Amino acid sequence: MHSLNYICTISIVVLFSLLSSCKHDDHAAQHENAAKEVVADDHNHSDEIILSHSMAERFGVKTAKLTPGMFNEVIKVSGQIVPAPDDQVVISARSSGIVTFAHGITPGCRVNSGATIATLSSKGFSGGDTNEATAIALNAAKKELDRITPLYKEGIVSQKDYNAAEQAYEQARASHSGSKSGSVATAPVSGSITQLLVQQGEYVTAGQPIAVISRNSRLTLRADLPEKYYSLMPQINDANFRTTYNDTIVSLAKLNGKLISSSSVNSVSQPGYVPVYFSFDNDGSVIPGAYAEVYLLGQSRDNVLTIPLDALTEHQGKYFVYTRLDEEGYQKHLVTIGANDGQAVEILSGLHPGDDVVVAGAIAVKLAETSNVVPEGHSHNH
Numbered sequence: 001m002h003s004l005n006y007i008c009t010i011s012i013v014v015l016f017s018l019l020s021s022c023k024h025d026d027h028a029a030q031h032e033n034a035a036k037e038v039v040a041d042d043h044n045h046s047d048e049i050i051l052s053h054s055m056a057e058r059f060g061v062k063t064a065k066l067t068p069g070m071f072n073e074v075i076k077v078s079g080q081i082v083p084a085p086d087d088q089v090v091i092s093a094r095s096s097g098i099v100t101f102a103h104g105i106t107p108g109c110r111v112n113s114g115a116t117i118a119t120l121s122s123k124g125f126s127g128g129d130t131n132e133a134t135a136i137a138l139n140a141a142k143k144e145l146d147r148i149t150p151l152y153k154e155g156i157v158s159q160k161d162y163n164a165a166e167q168a169y170e171q172a173r174a175s176h177s178g179s180k181s182g183s184v185a186t187a188p189v190s191g192s193i194t195q196l197l198v199q200q201g202e203y204v205t206a207g208q209p210i211a212v213i214s215r216n217s218r219l220t221l222r223a224d225l226p227e228k229y230y231s232l233m234p235q236i237n238d239a240n241f242r243t244t245y246n247d248t249i250v251s252l253a254k255l256n257g258k259l260i261s262s263s264s265v266n267s268v269s270q271p272g273y274v275p276v277y278f279s280f281d282n283d284g285s286v287i288p289g290a291y292a293e294v295y296l297l298g299q300s301r302d303n304v305l306t307i308p309l310d311a312l313t314e315h316q317g318k319y320f321v322y323t324r325l326d327e328e329g330y331q332k333h334l335v336t337i338g339a340n341d342g343q344a345v346e347i348l349s350g351l352h353p354g355d356d357v358v359v360a361g362a363i364a365v366k367l368a369e370t371s372n373v374v375p376e377g378h379s380h381n382h
Contacts, residue, residue, distance in 0.1 A: 047331060047332060048325060048329045048330070048331060049322070049329070049330040049331065049332065049365060049368050049369045050328055050329060050330075050368065051328060051330060051364065051365055051368040052328055053327055053328055055364070055368075056328075056361070056364070059361050059363075059364035060360055060361040060364075061358060061360065061361035061362075061364055061365060062358070062359055062360040062361060063323075063324045063356045063357060063358050063359060064356070064357060064359045065354060065355070065356055065357075066305060066307070066347075066351055066352070066353055066354060066355045066356075066357050067353060067354075068302075068303045068304060068305055068353055069302070069303075069304065069306065070300050070301070070302055070304070071300070071301055071304035071306050071339075071341075071344070071346055072238070072297040072298055072299065072300050072301070072341060073232075073235065073297070073298035073299050073300075073301065073339065074295050074296065074297060074298070074339040074340065074341045075225065075229055075232065075236070075295075075296040075298065076293070076294070076295055076296075077223050077224055077225055077226065077294050077296060078223075078224055078291065078292070078293065078294065079221055079222050079223040079224055079241065079291070079292045079293075079294040080221075080222050080289070080290070080291050080292060081219055081220070081221055081222075081243070081286055081287065081288055081289065081290045081291075081292060082219070082220045082221075082222055082288060082289070083194055083214040083216070083219060083220065083288050084218040084219055084220045084279055085220070086218075087214055087215045087216065087217060087218045087219075088194065088212055088213065088214050088215075089188055089189050089191070089212070089213045089214075089215075090209045090211075090212055091117055091185050091186075091187065091188070091209070091210055091211045091212070091213065092185070092207050092208060092209050092210065093120055093183070093185060093204045093205065093206055093207065093208050093209075093210055094120070094183040094184070094185060094206065095120055095122070095134070095183035095206050096120070096122055096203070096204065096205045096206050097120035097121045097122035097183065097203065097204065098120065098121055098122070098201060098202070098203055099118050099119075099120055099198050099199075099200065099201065099202050099203075099204055099210060100118060100119050100120075100121070100200065100201070101117065101118045101196070101200055102115075102116045102117060102118060102119075105117055105118065105193060105196070105211075106193065106196070107193055107194060107195060107196060108192060108193065108194075109192065109193050110190075110191070110192050111187045111190065111191065111192070111193060111213065112187065112190045113187055113188065113189050113190045114186055114187060115186060115187045116184055116185070116186055117185045117186060117187055117193075117210070117211055118184075118185045118210060118211070119183070119184050119185070120183045120184075120185065120204065134172065137172045138169075138172040138173055140172075141165075141168045141169040141171075141172040141173075142169055142172075144165050144168065144169070145165045145166060145168075145169045148161065148162055148165045149162070185210060185211070187213055188213075189213060189215060190215070191213040191214050191215040191216055192213065192214055192216055193211060193212070193213060194212050194213065194214045194288060195211065195212040196210070196211050197209050197210055197211060197212065198210050214288065216282050216288070217281070217282060218279055218280065218281060218282060219279070219280060219281075219282045219286060219288060220260070220277055220278065220279050220280075221239065221241060221252065221257075221277070221278040221279075221280065221292065221294065222275050222276070222277055223239060223241075223275070223276040223277075223278070223294040223296055224270055224273040224274075224275060224276075225273060225274045225275070225276050225296065226272065226273055226274075227272055227273065227274055230274055232298055233274065233276065235298035235299045236259070236276060236296050236297065236298050237259055237297065237298070238252060238253055238257070238259070238278075238297040239252050239257070239276075239278055239294055239295060239296050239297055240252065240294075240295040240297070240341055240342040240343060241292040241293060241294045241295065241342070242292060242293045242342060243286065243287070243290045243291070243292045243293075244290060244291050244292065244293075245287070245290060246285075248285075249342040249343050250285070250286065251343070252278055252280050255280040255281045255283060256280060256281045257278050257279065257280035257281075258278065258279055258280075259276070259277070259278055260277045260278065260279045276296065293342075295340075295341045295342040297341060304346055305346070305347040305351060305353065306344040306345060306346050306347065307321060307344065307345060307347060307351075307357055307359065308343065308344055308345075308359050308360075309340060309342070309343065309344065309345050310359065310360060310362065311357055311358060311359045311360075311362055312335075312337070312345060312362070313362050313363070313366050318334060319334070319335050319336075319337050320332050320333060320334055320335065321333050321335050321347075321350065321351060321357060321358070321362075322357070322358040322362055322365045322366070323351070323355045323356050323357055323358065324356040324357075324358065330358065330365050330368075330369075332369060333350045333351060334350055335347055335348075335349065335350030335351060336348040336349040336350060
């Protein structure tokens with residue numbers, strides 16, 4: 001009996017020891033796993049960038065969820081803004097003579113319809129002042145018409161003779177400018193002087209173009225497409241552009257822009273390039289003659305990840321984007337980019353749908369990254 005009690009006591013002690021040992025091992029394993037989780041979490045967010053909510057607001061940091069959508073194929077080329085051909089009016093000399101431009105008439109100046117552009121005089125040249133001769137012819141034609149009119153009413157002069165006298169008077173009046181010192185060239189429409197085709201004091205002949213006026217209501221964008229992309233021309237239907245004097249991207253779609261036939265524009269393109277022309281409304285922000293960086297837009301593709309160009313930062317030839325983890329936490333991502341249309345850029349890798357991307361104020365997050373110190377108590381919550 002005593003032997004049996006002794007054996008039972010020994011068994012209980014051994015069992016308790018084993019249970020204690022198992023509990024200790026389980027507890028140690030739990031601690032080890034917890035430590036691994038902490039290390040893993042610290043590894044995942046060790047590159048977290050901290051930017052306070054107030055500072056983010058101050059520097060205009062904004063984010064947006066990344067969503068796949070439509071994007072056009074893009075061909076980046078150079079181009080120029082030129083006046084629309086149907087928006088220009090040529091002013092020609094009404095008689096031969098020396099050109100004297102009116103005060104203030106220079107390229108770029110604004111003129112109203114009927115304003116004097118220049119006067120022309122042939123005084124001192126063989127044959128005298130042409131306008132003086134037309135004035136004499138006009139006076140003679142008027143006298144003849146005045147003489148024949150009452151005779152026509154009395155039936156003494158035939159209808160044919162009266163019509164001939166009236167026609168002669170109208171022709172003489174059309175040839176005469178009304179100025180004794182010479183013919184006058186006036187603006188037939190309101191607009192801007194885009195070209196002066198002759199020099200001050202130059203002798204011109206009747207009918208010779210002396211100036212060009214543009215209404216400037218419509219402008220033309222000429223894009224110089226390299227010949228290697230000629231096969232893609234049928235797919236091009238729109239464009240964005242940026243002039244050399246402005247960083248703002250202009251969307252033709254927002255200016256009632258449309259693709260027009262190159263044959264309708266009298267322009268010579270550069271060798272090795274095919275001109276592509278777009279007509280658009282002039283809102284006053286674009287200067288005719290300016291050179292531009294053009295983004296020709298072709299066929300649309302769906303399910304493409306894009307971000308605004310302002311969301312992209314660059315360092316040593318690599319491109320980065322920032323995403324927001326929480327109210328004050330941000331993370332940097334190396335991305336591979338595709339085409340851009342001057343406003344948005346295609347993301348090929350490095351981001352995923354649903355990422356909360358910094359689309360404005362990325363430079364502020366970049367500056368915070370270079371001097372980042374995680375404040376005590378800050379943590380990223382899953």
